[in-house]
Amino acid sequence: MNDIWAGIEAAFWLIVTLDGDLIDITLRSLQVSVTALVIASCIALPLGTWLAIRRFRYRRATIATLNALMGLPPVVVGLIVYLLLSRSGPFGVLGLLFTPTAMIIAQVIIITPLIASITHQAMRELWAEYHDLLISLNTTKRQRVATLIWDGRRTLLTASLAGFGRAIGEVGAIMIVGGNIDNATRVLTTAIALETGKGDFALALGLGFVLIALALAVNFAIHALSRTEQEGRW
Amino acid sequence: MIRAICLIAAFWTTAVSAETMKLAVTTSFHNSGLSDVLLPAIKQDTGLDVQLLVVGTGQALRLGQAGDVDAILVHSKAAEQEFVAEGYGTRRTEIMYNDFVLIGPASDDAKLRSAENAADALSRIARAESEFVSRGDDSGTHKKELALWSSASLDPEGFGSWYKAVGAGMGASLNTAAGLNAYILSDRASWLNFGNKEELELLFSGDSVLFNQYAYLPVNPAKHPHVKAEAADQLEVWLTSAQAGTLINSYTINGEKLFVFNALQ
Amino acid sequence: MVTQPTTLSLKNAVVRRRGKQILGPIDLNFPAKGFSIVLGPNGAGKTTLLKILHGVERLSEGSLTLSAPDKEVRQKQAYVFQTPIMLRRSVRQNLAYPLELIGTPKPVIAEKVTDWAHRIGLQDAMDRPAPRLSGGEKQKLALARALIREPNVLFLDEPCASLDGKSTREIEALLLNAHSAGTRIIMTTHDLGQGRRLASDVVFLLNGKVHDSGPAVEFFSGPRTSAAKAFLNGDIVE
Numbered sequence: 001m002n003d004i005w006a007g008i009e010a011a012f013w014l015i016v017t018l019d020g021d022l023i024d025i026t027l028r029s030l031q032v033s034v035t036a037l038v039i040a041s042c043i044a045l046p047l048g049t050w051l052a053i054r055r056f057r058y059r060r061a062t063i064a065t066l067n068a069l070m071g072l073p074p075v076v077v078g079l080i081v082y083l084l085l086s087r088s089g090p091f092g093v094l095g096l097l098f099t100p101t102a103m104i105i106a107q108v109i110i111i112t113p114l115i116a117s118i119t120h121q122a123m124r125e126l127w128a129e130y131h132d133l134l135i136s137l138n139t140t141k142r143q144r145v146a147t148l149i150w151d152g153r154r155t156l157l158t159a160s161l162a163g164f165g166r167a168i169g170e171v172g173a174i175m176i177v178g179g180n181i182d183n184a185t186r187v188l189t190t191a192i193a194l195e196t197g198k199g200d201f202a203l204a205l206g207l208g209f210v211l212i213a214l215a216l217a218v219n220f221a222i223h224a225l226s227r228t229e230q231e232g233r234w
Numbered sequence: 235m236i237r238a239i240c241l242i243a244a245f246w247t248t249a250v251s252a253e254t255m256k257l258a259v260t261t262s263f264h265n266s267g268l269s270d271v272l273l274p275a276i277k278q279d280t281g282l283d284v285q286l287l288v289v290g291t292g293q294a295l296r297l298g299q300a301g302d303v304d305a306i307l308v309h310s311k312a313a314e315q316e317f318v319a320e321g322y323g324t325r326r327t328e329i330m331y332n333d334f335v336l337i338g339p340a341s342d343d344a345k346l347r348s349a350e351n352a353a354d355a356l357s358r359i360a361r362a363e364s365e366f367v368s369r370g371d372d373s374g375t376h377k378k379e380l381a382l383w384s385s386a387s388l389d390p391e392g393f394g395s396w397y398k399a400v401g402a403g404m405g406a407s408l409n410t411a412a413g414l415n416a417y418i419l420s421d422r423a424s425w426l427n428f429g430n431k432e433e434l435e436l437l438f439s440g441d442s443v444l445f446n447q448y449a450y451l452p453v454n455p456a457k458h459p460h461v462k463a464e465a466a467d468q469l470e471v472w473l474t475s476a477q478a479g480t481l482i483n484s485y486t487i488n489g490e491k492l493f494v495f496n497a498l499q
Numbered sequence: 500m501v502t503q504p505t506t507l508s509l510k511n512a513v514v515r516r517r518g519k520q521i522l523g524p525i526d527l528n529f530p531a532k533g534f535s536i537v538l539g540p541n542g543a544g545k546t547t548l549l550k551i552l553h554g555v556e557r558l559s560e561g562s563l564t565l566s567a568p569d570k571e572v573r574q575k576q577a578y579v580f581q582t583p584i585m586l587r588r589s590v591r592q593n594l595a596y597p598l599e600l601i602g603t604p605k606p607v608i609a610e611k612v613t614d615w616a617h618r619i620g621l622q623d624a625m626d627r628p629a630p631r632l633s634g635g636e637k638q639k640l641a642l643a644r645a646l647i648r649e650p651n652v653l654f655l656d657e658p659c660a661s662l663d664g665k666s667t668r669e670i671e672a673l674l675l676n677a678h679s680a681g682t683r684i685i686m687t688t689h690d691l692g693q694g695r696r697l698a699s700d701v702v703f704l705l706n707g708k709v710h711d712s713g714p715a716v717e718f719f720s721g722p723r724t725s726a727a728k729a730f731l732n733g734d735i736v737e
Binding site: 086087088089092095097098179180181182183184194196197198199200201 | 256261265285287288299300301302404405409427428430458460
């Protein structure tokens, strides 16, 4: 119990004193995870929707693969991205290893299947509801995807937030590809791992509380934004 | 949406450009806190921004082989010599040493306090079959531990369940040892800086076989043309300078000196 | 209002699902004008017939001939379902949707949407979510959304099956209006009274086959088959 109180206290002081390192690390966490989220959403939302409305031969296999990829261990993703981006690997010339970009790549790989899978579930339901109408109105495929994405935007927001939650709390992959370099690739989760390793549980827990607060803040902010947009209508 | 894009753009532009180089160091070196003293001094004297990748010795050597870092600072002599012999590093420069210590429960069931030397201390643990936490991660500390067992004519392969190879870094292993109230081999710096000691105490130290030599190895630019060889050379000059010697020798934790500077000038 | 009249004709049309023949063979002609009612008991194949005429269900055999290129015709057709499908949007956006799909200019859309909202009495509910309307309001909205593109042909599948008398009367008034404005209507129902009130001609369907078809007056006064006679008498036909 003492450690938890010490953690809350540490978090409190870190925040009220606007600790420079903390702000730096927090902003970098946001930078990496928000960028990864935007990229992953751009891939996963249309992909999940497309899978819901399109019938093709390997559709079931594709969906099963997607669901399996959702459970990819981040450490494995990290290792694979590391081997690809290493100077001795196929993309070594890009010099991306141990940069925020490498961390973003790893996170995109981790959260894209998750967002696509949730999107697919939600869109399948909506498509069943809209199917006859959209077919009858002679819509093009692009119009169908656009209609479903727009009308299902609140479920898609939930899918994206699930992705964001996984990205911001992820440590295994970004530790390997980012290297936890101070002032360059250190983010909240890797800092927590580092402080835990040093046995400084209070600081580690303090950073943990900051991480939780950050995730909550982002969730509330987005929900507030989506509510104001629909005020008076829904 | 536009606001979100602006925000992301703002994040990106904060990236600073300075002469940077990447140095892989061992967990034990970083946990000592010495890097917090050395890095600002290096920046001030040479203008170099040294980015530390804190990993085990095994991974540090792999990073060097792959050319993913510009130099490494590790402590595992045999592996380092092999690294140079295979052409991955240009040379091996000894910088300083610290020492390993044996940590264990304050009750000291295996009676390490009265051990004559390191080999004797380990034999006592094996005889009492007291719980022992091994790094088990192919790190410099792990290699040292294995060498110590073999100097006591013992082989961890045949040990019972009291021997726990956790496959983790120094800090995590110390956390495990604290939780189990078990014996463990640690470098002195990590131990002194460790915040979660619980019932553990330093029980044995001082045998010269426990000395732990750190060496600096720049990655060979002939193998990896992209490495910042000049910066690596500049850092080597600084690390072997009298200025570095003073800082290293005067670094203490709780009044205890941790490192002895022994670079050839 | 209606630019290009369309005629539809089915020749030897058969629909099979999983090897089972559920419709046909059917030969039918629908001229460019008229108000056709497809009558028949449940499971007679009424919905399937509407869907093949609309082109959203494929024929297993036979052919559907349209008087104009396929794509043009589909653009000029509309379909109202038994259970109205509401987009999860406001009433206004539901009405605007079919026009947005074909790139109608915004001011024109706004004008037409306001006009139709008035016609169906939902002018004060423009910004309410369509899925939360009552059953009758939903079906009126679905009908207005179908008519807003001024279709040549309007298909309706039992549009009043679950509505009260008042809503049914309003829907029927809208339909007669559209018909007199030149829209060709093909509608299924199993409500004989509705058939009598609206039809200019009748197709009587039983077990996937046409048992009678012709002008409404003739059908209701003297059906040509015993099954049709039994159906008109209110007997159970199988």
